[in-house]
Amino acid sequence: MTTVLSVRDLKVEFDVPAGRLPAVNGVSFDLFAGELLALVGESGSGKSALTMGLTGLNRGPRTHISGTADFDGTDLVAAGDKQLQRIRGAGIAVVFQDALAALNPVQRVGKQVAEMIRQHQPVSSKEAALKAVSLLRDVGLANPEQSARAYPHQLSGGMRQRVMIAIALANDPGVLIADEPTTALDVTIQAQVLALLKRMQREHGSAVVLITHDLGVVAEVADRIAVMYAGRIVEIGTRDEVLNHPRHPYTVGLLNSMPRIDGPRPRRLAAIKGNPLTGVDRPPGCAFAPRCDLVQDECLEQVPPLENQVACLRAGVA
Numbered sequence: 001m002t003t004v005l006s007v008r009d010l011k012v013e014f015d016v017p018a019g020r021l022p023a024v025n026g027v028s029f030d031l032f033a034g035e036l037l038a039l040v041g042e043s044g045s046g047k048s049a050l051t052m053g054l055t056g057l058n059r060g061p062r063t064h065i066s067g068t069a070d071f072d073g074t075d076l077v078a079a080g081d082k083q084l085q086r087i088r089g090a091g092i093a094v095v096f097q098d099a100l101a102a103l104n105p106v107q108r109v110g111k112q113v114a115e116m117i118r119q120h121q122p123v124s125s126k127e128a129a130l131k132a133v134s135l136l137r138d139v140g141l142a143n144p145e146q147s148a149r150a151y152p153h154q155l156s157g158g159m160r161q162r163v164m165i166a167i168a169l170a171n172d173p174g175v176l177i178a179d180e181p182t183t184a185l186d187v188t189i190q191a192q193v194l195a196l197l198k199r200m201q202r203e204h205g206s207a208v209v210l211i212t213h214d215l216g217v218v219a220e221v222a223d224r225i226a227v228m229y230a231g232r233i234v235e236i237g238t239r240d241e242v243l244n245h246p247r248h249p250y251t252v253g254l255l256n257s258m259p260r261i262d263g264p265r266p267r268r269l270a271a272i273k274g275n276p277l278t279g280v281d282r283p284p285g286c287a288f289a290p291r292c293d294l295v296q297d298e299c300l301e302q303v304p305p306l307e308n309q310v311a312c313l314r315a316g317v318a
């Protein structure tokens with residue numbers, strides 16, 4: 001398997017009044033060519049901060065990023081803004097939750113797709129316009145010629161998200177990062193947009209990192225799943241491994257707290273007790289320990305490394 005993105009010990013920390021907040025606290029993973037890796041975590045687990053760490057978007061003076069993220073010979077963490085700008089859109093593309101905020105409100109959407117093509121490919125404006133319409137057709141916009149002439153506010157939320165996916169795929173990026181791409185959409189539209197993402201992944205051959213708080217969302221489309229907790233990956237594996245044979249107590253809790261349509265129905269859904277760590281003070285040991293039924297003294301002393309796909313000293317006991 002070819003690795004297209006190799007992330008090692010990535011940390012994203014923010015200066016906040018109380019100190020330094022470790023939003024991403026040492027994340028490592030490999031992304032393989034053509035796969036869809038879902039990164040799942042509760043609100044505040046560091047998913048968006050991770051996107052920031054990988055793309056360089058919204059970096060600011062109060063943000064500290066360290067570790068490495070090797071993409072095609074370039075370390076995205078060490079790269080300067082100009083270099084990242086060149087890579088973004090062509091090598092790595094991003095689809096955000098809020099397409100309305102990401103699109104230019106005063107430019108027709110066809111033009112926005114065409115401009116993304118022309119930024120990275122030596123084609124005439126006419127060719128780019130034609131390719132834009134063809135991309136809009138590919139992502140399932142009915143009447144793509146007409147849609148190309150629309151302004152973002154004239155399209156529905158689902159259509160705008162399709163436009164974002166067209167823009168993201170305009171230059172066949174090696175990696176597509178989709179950060180909660182369906183959260184703002186109705187459930188039926190969510191399913192359509194996910195199916196589109198999956199089809200586009202296959203047809204364009206891009207590897208996709210799908211970031212979401214919803215394990216249900218990933219059950220259909222993920223090849224592999226990484227579960228994030230308090231800024232770390234606590235478990236990673238194939239979809240089958242993580243959904244059907246979870247080993248980290250947090251993953252087990254997460255699965256027990258969601259309704260399953262494909263398995264035996266639990267008598268009642270269990271919520272995970274307690275709250276995740278969100279402050280600047282992180283006690284030593286496993287961040288999940290205060291909420292874990294299997295906790296032992298040693299769990300409070302050292303942070304368990306991610307070994308054999310799971311970061312837990314009690315893995316598999318649950």
Ligand SMILES: Nc1ncnc2c1ncn2[C@@H]1O[C@H](COP(=O)(O)OP(=O)(O)OP(=O)(O)O)[C@@H](O)[C@H]1O
Nearest residue numbers: 014016023042043044045046047048049050213278
């Ligand atoms: N720019 C920032 N400045 C200070 N703290 C931040 C900043 N961005 C995020 N955080 C904090 O970092 C932690 C992780 O936030 P992040 O937005 O990455 O979580 P998330 O998993 O994407 O959550 P959600 O699903 O709610 O978007 C949170 O505690 C959040 O309050």
